[in-house]
Amino acid sequence: MNTPGEAAGATTTHRKQPNYYLIWVFLGVLTLAEIGVAFLSAIPKQVLIIILVALAVWKALLVAMYYMHLKFEPRKLWWIAAAPLPLAVILIIIVMMERW
Amino acid sequence: MSTAAAATLDRAGSGFGVYNMKLGMWVFLLSEVMFFTGLIGAYIILRFANPDQFAQPGVVLNVPLTALNTFILICSSVTMVKAFAEIEQGNQKGLRMYLLATVILGMIFLGIQAVEYTVLTHEGFVPMSSSYDALGRDGTPPVEGGPLYGATFYTMTGFHGTHVTIGVLCMMFTTFQAFRGRYTAESHGGVEIMGLYWHFVDLVWIILFTIVYLI
Numbered sequence: 212m213n214t215p216g217e218a219a220g221a222t223t224t225h226r227k228q229p230n231y232y233l234i235w236v237f238l239g240v241l242t243l244a245e246i247g248v249a250f251l252s253a254i255p256k257q258v259l260i261i262i263l264v265a266l267a268v269w270k271a272l273l274v275a276m277y278y279m280h281l282k283f284e285p286r287k288l289w290w291i292a293a294a295p296l297p298l299a300v301i302l303i304i305i306v307m308m309e310r311w
Numbered sequence: 312m313s314t315a316a317a318a319t320l321d322r323a324g325s326g327f328g329v330y331n332m333k334l335g336m337w338v339f340l341l342s343e344v345m346f347f348t349g350l351i352g353a354y355i356i357l358r359f360a361n362p363d364q365f366a367q368p369g370v371v372l373n374v375p376l377t378a379l380n381t382f383i384l385i386c387s388s389v390t391m392v393k394a395f396a397e398i399e400q401g402n403q404k405g406l407r408m409y410l411l412a413t414v415i416l417g418m419i420f421l422g423i424q425a426v427e428y429t430v431l432t433h434e435g436f437v438p439m440s441s442s443y444d445a446l447g448r449d450g451t452p453p454v455e456g457g458p459l460y461g462a463t464f465y466t467m468t469g470f471h472g473t474h475v476t477i478g479v480l481c482m483m484f485t486t487f488q489a490f491r492g493r494y495t496a497e498s499h500g501g502v503e504i505m506g507l508y509w510h511f512v513d514l515v516w517i518i519l520f521t522i523v524y525l526i
Contacts, residue, residue, distance in 0.1 A: 267522075274517065288334075291327065295345050306353070
């Protein structure tokens, strides 16, 4: 017997599946790039931090969009998913203001 | 309320175009975003306020080993999403195989993290110590430091490891259910919800790896 959630999950979606292995390769390459960049002493620390955070956000977005299928979800769910991000930014800014 | 009635209510849904359990998992994950943001925020302020207590990347922490572990977790995300893709097509064998692979990869991740903790502890890098004198890597001399580095490191990676452990246990249950033939092409909400949690754990590690190990 199915639980309600599983029954509700019954809706078979016929969306085209993304190429999961290609995204996996991207994630691997980005990880290697991160490690390479992290140990480049020629880059100023501030620039290094920006590059590393950008690469991490890129990887996180790939996981959220394609592996968590956010890209294929209704737009309303996007709003839900994005809801904590401004709060997270505010929290980080307030924390950093404590220092400067 | 009968299961059928509950299912009907659930399908009637949340108004967000997804079934209620899936919406519930998303809302839970969003609370988790705030949880980890709190930890990361605390790490940032402590690190910038006390730079003398934190070592440069790769001096105390073993970046190559952790990079390998990061890749293992990424691999586990692929196997998880492939498990979901297989059951969407009704392939029971594929579902079981990929779920099992995900469990194994998750356990390998935890095993490597345990090894990392053990080695770091032996090197003197422990939490809650007023100072540490880690041996350093690549022939570098011992690193002097304060308690904040170890405290923040073990707190952040420890909480993440706890999440992975919970994920592995839940994944074992999901795999067990898959072997019992619980999921079908028409009914696989449990696999999808498990996958959402697992990918989120991977996503958090991607951020933590950068912030804790590389910056």
